[in-house]
Amino acid sequence: MKYTYTFSEGNKSMRNILGGKGANLAEMTNLGLPVPSGFTVSTAACHEFQENHGILSDQLVQEIDASLAHLSHLAAKEFGSVTNPLLLSVRSGAAISMPGMMDTILNIGLNDQSVAALAQLTKNERFAYDSYRRLLAMFGNVVYEIPEATFDDVLTDIKHQRNYQSDLELTVADLKEIVAKFKKIYETTDVKAFPQDPHDQVLAAVQAVFSSWNNHRAKIYRRENNIPESLGTAVNIQEMVFGNIGENSGTGVAFTRNPASGTKALFGEYLLNAQGEDVVSGIRTPQPISTLADSMPHVYDQLAGIAEKLEQHYRDMQDVEFTIENGQLFMLQARDGKRTPAAAVKIAVDQVKEHLITEEAALLRVKPEAVGTMLHPEFDHTALFDHPVLTTGLPASPGAATGQVYFTAETAKAAHDEQHQQVILVRQDTSPEDIEGMVVSEAIVTARGGMTSHAAVVARGMGATGVVGAHELHVDYAKNQATINDQTLHEGDWLSVDGTTGHLYLGQMATSDATINDDLQQLLTWAKAHASMGVYTNADTPADFERALSFDADGIGLTRTEHMFFKPERLLQMRRLIIATDATGRKDPLEKLLAMQQTDFYELYKLAAGKSVTIRLLDPPLHEFLPHDPEEIAEVAEQINTTPAALQTRVDSLKELNPMLGHRGDRLAVTYPDIYQMQVQAIMNAVLKLHNEGITVAPHIMIPLTDTQKEMAWVRQLVTDQIDKSMTNQSWNLDYTVGTMMEMPRACVTADQVAESSDFFSFGTNDLTQLTFGYSRDDVGAFLPEYLAKGLLPADPFQTVDIDGVGALMQIAVDRGRQTKPQLPIGVCGEVGGDPASINFFEKIGVTYVSCSPFRVPVARLAAAQAHL
Numbered sequence: 001m002k003y004t005y006t007f008s009e010g011n012k013s014m015r016n017i018l019g020g021k022g023a024n025l026a027e028m029t030n031l032g033l034p035v036p037s038g039f040t041v042s043t044a045a046c047h048e049f050q051e052n053h054g055i056l057s058d059q060l061v062q063e064i065d066a067s068l069a070h071l072s073h074l075a076a077k078e079f080g081s082v083t084n085p086l087l088l089s090v091r092s093g094a095a096i097s098m099p100g101m102m103d104t105i106l107n108i109g110l111n112d113q114s115v116a117a118l119a120q121l122t123k124n125e126r127f128a129y130d131s132y133r134r135l136l137a138m139f140g141n142v143v144y145e146i147p148e149a150t151f152d153d154v155l156t157d158i159k160h161q162r163n164y165q166s167d168l169e170l171t172v173a174d175l176k177e178i179v180a181k182f183k184k185i186y187e188t189t190d191v192k193a194f195p196q197d198p199h200d201q202v203l204a205a206v207q208a209v210f211s212s213w214n215n216h217r218a219k220i221y222r223r224e225n226n227i228p229e230s231l232g233t234a235v236n237i238q239e240m241v242f243g244n245i246g247e248n249s250g251t252g253v254a255f256t257r258n259p260a261s262g263t264k265a266l267f268g269e270y271l272l273n274a275q276g277e278d279v280v281s282g283i284r285t286p287q288p289i290s291t292l293a294d295s296m297p298h299v300y301d302q303l304a305g306i307a308e309k310l311e312q313h314y315r316d317m318q319d320v321e322f323t324i325e326n327g328q329l330f331m332l333q334a335r336d337g338k339r340t341p342a343a344a345v346k347i348a349v350d351q352v353k354e355h356l357i358t359e360e361a362a363l364l365r366v367k368p369e370a371v372g373t374m375l376h377p378e379f380d381h382t383a384l385f386d387h388p389v390l391t392t393g394l395p396a397s398p399g400a401a402t403g404q405v406y407f408t409a410e411t412a413k414a415a416h417d418e419q420h421q422q423v424i425l426v427r428q429d430t431s432p433e434d435i436e437g438m439v440v441s442e443a444i445v446t447a448r449g450g451m452t453s454h455a456a457v458v459a460r461g462m463g464a465t466g467v468v469g470a471h472e473l474h475v476d477y478a479k480n481q482a483t484i485n486d487q488t489l490h491e492g493d494w495l496s497v498d499g500t501t502g503h504l505y506l507g508q509m510a511t512s513d514a515t516i517n518d519d520l521q522q523l524l525t526w527a528k529a530h531a532s533m534g535v536y537t538n539a540d541t542p543a544d545f546e547r548a549l550s551f552d553a554d555g556i557g558l559t560r561t562e563h564m565f566f567k568p569e570r571l572l573q574m575r576r577l578i579i580a581t582d583a584t585g586r587k588d589p590l591e592k593l594l595a596m597q598q599t600d601f602y603e604l605y606k607l608a609a610g611k612s613v614t615i616r617l618l619d620p621p622l623h624e625f626l627p628h629d630p631e632e633i634a635e636v637a638e639q640i641n642t643t644p645a646a647l648q649t650r651v652d653s654l655k656e657l658n659p660m661l662g663h664r665g666d667r668l669a670v671t672y673p674d675i676y677q678m679q680v681q682a683i684m685n686a687v688l689k690l691h692n693e694g695i696t697v698a699p700h701i702m703i704p705l706t707d708t709q710k711e712m713a714w715v716r717q718l719v720t721d722q723i724d725k726s727m728t729n730q731s732w733n734l735d736y737t738v739g740t741m742m743e744m745p746r747a748c749v750t751a752d753q754v755a756e757s758s759d760f761f762s763f764g765t766n767d768l769t770q771l772t773f774g775y776s777r778d779d780v781g782a783f784l785p786e787y788l789a790k791g792l793l794p795a796d797p798f799q800t801v802d803i804d805g806v807g808a809l810m811q812i813a814v815d816r817g818r819q820t821k822p823q824l825p826i827g828v829c830g831e832v833g834g835d836p837a838s839i840n841f842f843e844k845i846g847v848t849y850v851s852c853s854p855f856r857v858p859v860a861r862l863a864a865a866q867a868h869l
């Protein structure tokens with residue numbers, strides 16, 4: 001087996017062997033771009049290292065030595081030489097990009113002797129000692145795990161003593177002093193000294209990168225992003241180029257398009273006379289890339305040309321890292337750039353228009369969940385108007401978030417996990433150690449750093465709101481508070497963060513609904529054309545339905561009529577209905593409810609403007625409608641003209657031990673047919689009224705909780721009799737359907753029989769999951785989190801369909817239902833109807849449409865297209 005590959009041997013398809021960084025360094029090399037030479041130690045070597053309990057094999061060491069010799073030859077320098085030293089970067093890179101998670105060491109090869117040689121060769125002593133002190137800090141941190149702060153403190157002290165504002169003011173003497181102090185740190189904090197032998201340095205660095213695959217923050221990142229533990233990382237060993245030689249040198253990062261908005265223009269930041277992580281760490285505030293066009297126009301033009309070339313080649317927005325050494329540009333990294341959901345959509349749509357990618361590729365490029373976050377609310381414009389802006393930072397990741405502030409990742413996580421708070425993480429800056437706190441935060445705010453700082457990149461990646469570089473903010477970790485000018489923020493205070501403008505506001509701000517922009521509209525139009533499943537909405541009110549229609553829902557897949565009864569006047573009639581002991585007692589409330597319901601249905605049908613509307617007849621768990629405590633009983637008794645004692649008796653007699661398995665759904669129709677008759681009459685009154693107005697509606701009526709074919713047939717008869725009755729004096733033919741809500745396991749396994757009496761099925765996955773697992777929907781909170789934490793369940797089955805169990809029942813129901821009726825339309829209207837992973841499964845088993853809450857409609861639309869592509 002071969003363990004090392006020179007950059008010219010690899011290409012972008014070799015990610016699994018070379019890691020993402022190595023594969024792209026190879027690809028760029030072969031494209032003829034200016035990439036410093038180097039080679040990649042493969043992920044196979046990482047696997048071997050793990051199996052070898054952390055030892056580099058002899059074969060690997062030999063291969064590395066041979067590659068180093070080759071590299072020395074290419075560079076016309078010599079690795080290990082103290083007169084003409086070749087310096088290297090040792091850079092980790094897994095197959096899937098893990099920003100900031102793994103470690104990089106620069107300037108490997110320097111020691112007490114070669115630093116002097118470098119100074120002489122370059123005639124730049126300051127540069128040589130600046131490089132050496134960086135090596136000492138990075139090596140100490142990565143290899144010996146000496147906290148970064150230990151080195152930073154030395155630097156800060158000296159700057160403080162000398163009254164320097166910036167690292168740039170450090171003199172040669174200062175840097176020499178720093179180098180001496182850094183070497184002392186090694187001696188005092190660890191048994192080992194800094195290895196003077198470059199060969200030892202490089203091997204220790206490779207070893208540290210391989211070991212870092214298993215460090216805590218890398219593990220958390222992989223867990224959060226579902227990256228398999230088994231991938232392993234590669235290591236890239238590359239000739240150094242120097243951005244810290246002087247003002248004609250520098251280092252930077254750039255995106256080929258704006259990662260926040262998606263606009264097509266080079267976007268990024270750079271620092272002159274700087275190296276490596278200086279740009280992203282927020283030590284100095286970087287310059288926007290546009291100013292490079294003035295300071296080094298030919299470098300800017302070359303960079304812009306490379307950006308264009310890379311986009312044409314990769315057919316996607318790229319995130320590149322570059323260094324300028326004495327006016328000469330070098331490319332150090334390229335990868336698909338992380339972007340906000342809005343940018344993802346805009347870039348995908350624009351690239352189709354630029355003929356760079358196909359519609360299908362564009363659809364596959366945007367995550368359905370990203371569309372979901374784009375529909376999140378914005379701050380209410382009127383609220384913004386009379387709310388003073390506390391301070392403004394850089395708008396790193398758009399969105400509007402309110403929450404309670406915490407100043408450490410640990411406290412933020414605790415407040416979120418234990419007190420279920422909405423939290424906002426406020427920090428001077430963030431580092432990969434903070435990841436656990438960042439993932440639970442609604443927004444991330446930092447005092448330092450630019451648009452490509454760690455905080456900004458992570459916030460955009462997670463779709464969290466982010467504001468960075470808010471200079472007026474100062475976080476005092478010791479006092480556990482922050483100040484913004486003369487305002488003090490304490491832990492737990494409410495803060496509102498606008499990631500689109502960069503504004504911060506004190507307190508909780510009202511939000512208003514977002515709308516679909518033109519790019520998203522375009523993407524969703526393509527999605528509709530490329531999907532086979534329809535996407536309907538669950539809507540109980542005209543307002544819900546209107547919102548869903550604005551998201552281009554195909555119609556209503558589920559109207560839960562009992563939800564229409566939760567208004568005070570209706571609740572009263574509903575209670576009278578339930579409490580009545582006989583048909584006579586039910587007559588008056590039924591008449592009142594009839595009048596209200598027919599208006600509801602009329603409005604929904606009218607809004608539908610020809611789109612299909614499926615109304616489910618009443619499925620009330622009775623206990624939800626009844627008064628419970630004595631006060632409520634007394635109040636309701638007065639409203640309905642009875643005594644509290646009489647009402648209490650009736651309430652007691654209606655109490656069920658297992659209401660969810662009790663007298664609900666069509667069981668209610670079997671015992672009290674007049675309730676369903678009333679509802680069908682209400683539907684028909686609405687249909688007839690609309691018919692008189694020239695609008696023809698085909699009602700779709702759904703029966704909940706059906707177990708058996710006989711039961712379905714009986715209820716169906718009740719419904720059709722009522723329809724016939726309404727139609728007796730009509731001289732036209734009504735199209736209508738009566739279908740079964742598939743939510744009882746028995747109905748699923750006897751679907752061939754049930755289909756005889758059904759015009760359609762629609763899976764009610766909430767009840768079906770409840771009954772398949774035997775998990776009470778209302779009580780799962782007590783144990784489900786433990787099941788998830790212990791890995792006993794892959795996901796909450798109420799949010800993502802359980803393919804093996806519930807999914808198998810669905811498959812049976814689809815197959816058997818279509819044995820009886822090959823064309824049977826089959827929908828899904830439970831919670832999972834809006835879940836992308838579930839939608840993918842539904843496509844496979846032949847589901848006709850899904851129905852979900854209005855905000856999920858665009859998400860489901862894209863997921864349906866992706867499932868079909």
Ligand code: ADP
Pocket residue numbers: 036088089090091092099100101102103104106238239240241242243251252275276277321322323332333
């Ligand atoms: P990360 O994965 O954290 O981005 P990298 O391996 O890309 O880590 O290294 C971080 C930074 O170090 C780069 O952006 C670049 O500025 C600097 N760097 C890496 N290799 C070299 C090199 N060969 N010459 C100069 N700078 C380098």
Ligand code: MG
Pocket residue numbers: 321333
């Ligand atoms: Mg990098």
Ligand code: MG
Pocket residue numbers: 619704705743764766767
């Ligand atoms: Mg149900």
